[in-house]
Amino acid sequence: MSDLELIQPGTLVLCSTDIAAPPMTSVVDGVRLGFEPDLGRALANHLGLELQWVDVRRWADFVPTLTELRCDAILCNQAITPDRQKVVDFTIPYGRFNEGVVVRTDSPINSAADLVGRKVGAITGTTNIALAASFAGAEVIEFGASDDAFHEMADAAVDGTIDAFVDDEIVLPTLEATGTLRVAFIAPTRNPYGVAVRKESAALRTALNGAIQHLIADGTLLEIWHDNFPGKAFRL
Template sequence: MSERNETLRLACIDSDAPPLFLLDDPVHGRRGYEPAVGELLAAELGRTLEWVYLPWNDMIPAVRRGDADGVLCGQGIIPSRLEQADFTRPYAVFHESVLVRRGDPISSPEDLRGRRVAAISGSTNMALLKTFEGAVPVEFGDSDDVFGDMLAALRSGEVDGVVDDDVVFVPLGRHPDFELAFTVRTGNRWGIAVSKSRPETLASLDRALGAVIGDGRLAAVWAEWLPDLEYPFAAGGVI
């Protein structure tokens, strides 16, 4: 059976992390860079888009159960995830940064020695954090708003830093409570996770992603939502 005109169900979290995504709005729907990517892919495939809202740690399991067709939500293509799911080519490439409380004199990994630092469990951010010698990793993930939880922990002093991809910290550049300590140019590739038992779904999403990269539609969405970050793709591939 052809998938055309069927619903494309993509798993994500329903939290506020602009410019990647904003909370689902009853009038405007889900907006941000990743929602815009999802809309491009659905249009290319001729399918209706539906977002499946789940806690962070349940997104890939949901795809493996068949509750969604794919995960389009901050999934770095890393070995631990490749053991659980297959991935499309990347739709984004980001670096990783450390956010601290404003005025805290942290400017390098060495300054985090003995400090409690938050990152999402099982993420590329946590993998990077574990390379910071002497830092104390604090895992987050069992929440519908894991990013908000980490910021709240940083604001309260429960942790002294948060490691995440540079894109999510863009709106916080002038925040009165936080400041960017430093960035590590890790070049993390983000893709759409698909069940290993559904190679046809992987192939169709990958072809659609290749099409919107190749004809410039993805570049236009990037320019709209991520104008302060360097666009990482040439026609058909990563620069």
């Protein structure tokens, strides 16, 4: 794999985050857990590479971390969108994910129609902000300046600063477990997630595509999915 032009020969450096968002990703006692960490380990293993993680906390910093050669690829909730494809390249999808709207447990909001005149939060630069903007009559409140916009947004919903917020469906059960928030409804957006690489990293993209295809074919990706998302249908 010496032709992959990795920033560290023999090592795949993946950009992720240490912000707790289980079961997608989290770091507990120094151990990285969740669907994407498991996928990252499987990809590196298939390619015969060591694995290293670089953590990013602000969403806007992911692409700069990649383009400034501080990682080889981004494996962290990256939906494949036309705007992002102008800046980076993506592998084939490793899963498709819906989005959800979260409210306080005592909120009367249960549908998009209930968001008229409401403040709806989402993180800047994500597909979530695009979905929030699609709700007619809602006022979009952007988050992303802090090192933990996800939990800042959840706190804002709890204290009433915002009425609702949008995030990826797969990370929402953890918020519901707090007892203060609930999922009002799910938007079936089925966003395809891929590994993002630099435009000039064609060889790495090809290698990662081959690895993902192998993990699909031998059932490893399905196993990783069910280990982390039991009861959720696997979508590609």
